[in-house]
Amino acid sequence: MQSFNPPRRILMGPGPSDVSPRVLAALARPTIGHLDPAFQDLMEEIKAGLSRLMNAPGYACVPLPAPGTAGMEAAIMNLLQPGERAVIAVNGAFGGRMADMAGRAGAEVVTVDHEWGQPVDAQRVEAVLAERPAKLLAFVHAETSTGALSDAHPLCAAAARHGALSIVDCVTSLGGVPVNAVGWGADVIYSGTQKCLSAPPGLSPIALSSRAQAAIAARTEKPRNWLFDFQLLMSYWGGEGGRTYHHTAPINALYGLHEALVVLFEEGLQAAFVRHARTHGALAAGVEALGLSFLVDAPHRLPQLNAVRVPDGVDEAAVRTHVLNAWGLEIGAGLGPLKGKVWRIGLMGASASDWHVRLCLTALADALNAQGNGADGRRALDAAEASLSRET
Amino acid sequence: MQSFNPPRRILMGPGPSDVSPRVLAALARPTIGHLDPAFQDLMEEIKAGLSRLMNAPGYACVPLPAPGTAGMEAAIMNLLQPGERAVIAVNGAFGGRMADMAGRAGAEVVTVDHEWGQPVDAQRVEAVLAERPAKLLAFVHAETSTGALSDAHPLCAAAARHGALSIVDCVTSLGGVPVNAVGWGADVIYSGTQKCLSAPPGLSPIALSSRAQAAIAARTEKPRNWLFDFQLLMSYWGGEGGRTYHHTAPINALYGLHEALVVLFEEGLQAAFVRHARTHGALAAGVEALGLSFLVDAPHRLPQLNAVRVPDGVDEAAVRTHVLNAWGLEIGAGLGPLKGKVWRIGLMGASASDWHVRLCLTALADALNAQGNGADGRRALDAAEASLSRET
Numbered sequence: 175m176q177s178f179n180p181p182r183r184i185l186m187g188p189g190p191s192d193v194s195p196r197v198l199a200a201l202a203r204p205t206i207g208h209l210d211p212a213f214q215d216l217m218e219e220i221k222a223g224l225s226r227l228m229n230a231p232g233y234a235c236v237p238l239p240a241p242g243t244a245g246m247e248a249a250i251m252n253l254l255q256p257g258e259r260a261v262i263a264v265n266g267a268f269g270g271r272m273a274d275m276a277g278r279a280g281a282e283v284v285t286v287d288h289e290w291g292q293p294v295d296a297q298r299v300e301a302v303l304a305e306r307p308a309k310l311l312a313f314v315h316a317e318t319s320t321g322a323l324s325d326a327h328p329l330c331a332a333a334a335r336h337g338a339l340s341i342v343d344c345v346t347s348l349g350g351v352p353v354n355a356v357g358w359g360a361d362v363i364y365s366g367t368q369k370c371l372s373a374p375p376g377l378s379p380i381a382l383s384s385r386a387q388a389a390i391a392a393r394t395e396k397p398r399n400w401l402f403d404f405q406l407l408m409s410y411w412g413g414e415g416g417r418t419y420h421h422t423a424p425i426n427a428l429y430g431l432h433e434a435l436v437v438l439f440e441e442g443l444q445a446a447f448v449r450h451a452r453t454h455g456a457l458a459a460g461v462e463a464l465g466l467s468f469l470v471d472a473p474h475r476l477p478q479l480n481a482v483r484v485p486d487g488v489d490e491a492a493v494r495t496h497v498l499n500a501w502g503l504e505i506g507a508g509l510g511p512l513k514g515k516v517w518r519i520g521l522m523g524a525s526a527s528d529w530h531v532r533l534c535l536t537a538l539a540d541a542l543n544a545q546g547n548g549a550d551g552r553r554a555l556d557a558a559e560a561s562l563s564r565e566t
Numbered sequence: 567m568q569s570f571n572p573p574r575r576i577l578m579g580p581g582p583s584d585v586s587p588r589v590l591a592a593l594a595r596p597t598i599g600h601l602d603p604a605f606q607d608l609m610e611e612i613k614a615g616l617s618r619l620m621n622a623p624g625y626a627c628v629p630l631p632a633p634g635t636a637g638m639e640a641a642i643m644n645l646l647q648p649g650e651r652a653v654i655a656v657n658g659a660f661g662g663r664m665a666d667m668a669g670r671a672g673a674e675v676v677t678v679d680h681e682w683g684q685p686v687d688a689q690r691v692e693a694v695l696a697e698r699p700a701k702l703l704a705f706v707h708a709e710t711s712t713g714a715l716s717d718a719h720p721l722c723a724a725a726a727r728h729g730a731l732s733i734v735d736c737v738t739s740l741g742g743v744p745v746n747a748v749g750w751g752a753d754v755i756y757s758g759t760q761k762c763l764s765a766p767p768g769l770s771p772i773a774l775s776s777r778a779q780a781a782i783a784a785r786t787e788k789p790r791n792w793l794f795d796f797q798l799l800m801s802y803w804g805g806e807g808g809r810t811y812h813h814t815a816p817i818n819a820l821y822g823l824h825e826a827l828v829v830l831f832e833e834g835l836q837a838a839f840v841r842h843a844r845t846h847g848a849l850a851a852g853v854e855a856l857g858l859s860f861l862v863d864a865p866h867r868l869p870q871l872n873a874v875r876v877p878d879g880v881d882e883a884a885v886r887t888h889v890l891n892a893w894g895l896e897i898g899a900g901l902g903p904l905k906g907k908v909w910r911i912g913l914m915g916a917s918a919s920d921w922h923v924r925l926c927l928t929a930l931a932d933a934l935n936a937q938g939n940g941a942d943g944r945r946a947l948d949a950a951e952a953s954l955s956r957e958t
Contacts, residue, residue, distance in 0.1 A: 193597040202594035205585040240632035376816030424768030
């Protein structure tokens with residue numbers, strides 16, 4: 175067993191994305207204690223940064239000490255008690271996961287199923303909410319499995335109109351497109367660090383409205399999820415009247431998240447959204463010049479997650495292997511019903527740059543050519559450059 | 567919001583312990599994808615390393631993607647279904663936490679309560695197991711709240727004699743004193759990374775026997791704990807027939823754990839145990855020369871966690887504040903009934919060195935003197951040096 179030195183990789187899959195040298199350097203700063211006054215100041219800064227990032231003033235914002243799915247589990251398991259009704263919009267793998275979790279919670283689960291690649295339809299969801307009172311509505315803002323962006327505001331508003339709490343999965347959206355807890359009237363928002371925040375995987379920021387907190391306080395049964403028990407978590411992260419030991423916070427991972435927030439605020443949130451949109455435009459122009467098409471219609475496409483259809487006669491896995499081996503480039507495969515049918519190309523955080531677009535188009539063209547597809551890499555690059563210069 | 571630069575700290579509390587520069591450097595290596603072939607090789611090495619560390623050949627060994635308590639939650643929630651009987655030995659804060667979790671699982675919980683600071687009494691536990699069949703026995707090998715070491719072998723054997731599975735909390739023991747899954751006949755062992763492994767907090771290694779795995783496979787109800795659902799975890803970490811996506815592994819934290827294992831195996835497990843015992847002997851000699859005493863009787867003392875009684879007339883918190891501010895030294899406070907009554911001094915992993923012993927005794931004597939206690943720091947250092955030279 176010897177020290178591990180990772181190979182050179184360019185991360186353009188569905189996450190993790192490339193982590194900047196600044197964030198990597200932050201990870202390596204000396205570990206201090208989780209009850210250290212200096213660490214408690216850091217916790218407060220992270221809470222404030224998350225609140226700003228999600229536009230969630232007045233919400234309880236904390237980074238859960240586990241990967242993005244922790245946010246989903248915390249939201250579902252803290253809000254639902256056995257027998258309560260949960261409406262879950264499913265338009266991809268992660269909506270399906272929410273439904274699985276709600277079932278484990280002992281809830282009566284009603285799914286509103288959509289074709290994968292479509293955004294969530296607020297009218298259909300509202301019709302289901304109107305049938306009978308539900309405890310909550312849960313949906314995915316940015317479906318990582320398809321690259322579809324759903325309009326969160328009308329969905330949260332529909333939930334509120336029918337007395338349901340709203341849970342919004344923002345794992346892939348946060349930092350890449352606007353996330354707006356207050357503007358949407360969302361009750362719970364959660365995300366991950368390894369997408370558009372470009373920190374390593376391992377933390378899940380979550381925000382809870384006062385309405386969600388009140389619902390949790392009114393539980394009659396403790397959740398079985400001890401680490402993600404929100405009331406215990408808040409006695410640790412809450413900061414009022416001293417902290418009560420709960421778990422040991424993942425210190426160095428939190429250094430990384432903090433630095434990722436500093437980097438993002440230095441650039442400016444709005445500038446980051448523009449950068450994601452601009453690089454997506456260039457990638458899309460290049461991909462289309464290669465003769466490829468998108469799974470999701472243009473109005474609903476996430477800039478940061480591009481599901482590109484595999485053309486007939488092309489071996490999907492062989493293309494991924496080629497770009498990995500020849501170019502050190504990671505792109506993602508399809509999940510579930512999309513397995514073998516799409517590639518998922520991420521332009522997330524530090525991976526949303528002109529350089530990444532050029533590399534990806536070049537590598538893709540090379541891999542397609544290796545299969546005799548006759549893709550024209552020069553034409554794809556020209557199309558991307560034209561798009562970039564239009565948007566500069 | 568600006569980049570965070572931690573103050574200089576020497577970590578001699580109940581964890582985290584000092585993280586070595588080699589492990590810090592590993593954390594900062596470039597992030598690669600969690601489905602990358604190179605990362606999958608790393609996963610296999612970590613699994614093999616954990617199996618060796620816990621002497622758990624034939625067990626399923628994985629690092630859970632969350633702090634040490636994750637191991638406890640995974641063990642309790644995967645093994646228990648509502649209505650099943652759980653016998654929990656409680657001799658400190660973490661036994662109490664196990665009982666809380668088992669109650670949340672809907673189990674019939676029987677605690678065998680001990681005075682804090684005492685080891686678990688195998689005869690008393692066996693008497694309770696003999697009363698009526700139980701699904702499991704859970705206990706803490708090394709109580710972090712008191713520094714008491716319990717003898718795991720007779721406890722696991724008693725469980726096996728009465729048809730119960732055994733769960734052993736080795737959060738603070740792993741890497742500091744022998745942990746021996748096969749030798750004990752333990753069914754589940756879990757630990758954390760921030761104690762004697764000297765990696766940052768954030769991961770929880772766990773090992774499950776085939777008997778434990780069979781019990782999980784026989785469940786009639788899915789656990790509510792999705793992230794720690796062992797069957798889902800093993801489809802991701804299992805490695806047979808390809809991996810099924812579950813969560814996104816915390817890549818950089820796993821780089822750190824891997825390097826910590828490399829460092830530990832380079833030193834040799836046996837040598838690490840000797841080092842912990844030797845530095846403990848020196849600290850104990852010095853502490854006693856300062857006129858202080860231990861909570862736990864010598865035969866049951868953990869070398870890596872020293873609960874030292876606060877003498878009459880000394881302000882417990884003021885001593886901790888003094889050593890932190892003047893010496894950058896973190897030592898721990900007492901928990902629960904021991905709050906204000908003990909300090910918890912860790913000699914864990916990279917913090918178990920002669921240098922740490924010298925610094926700690928010097929800082930403690932200084933802090934006691936600042937309160938007019940008249941502690942003789944020179945005498946304490948001499949006692950420690952004498953102990954170190956006897957043991958070299």
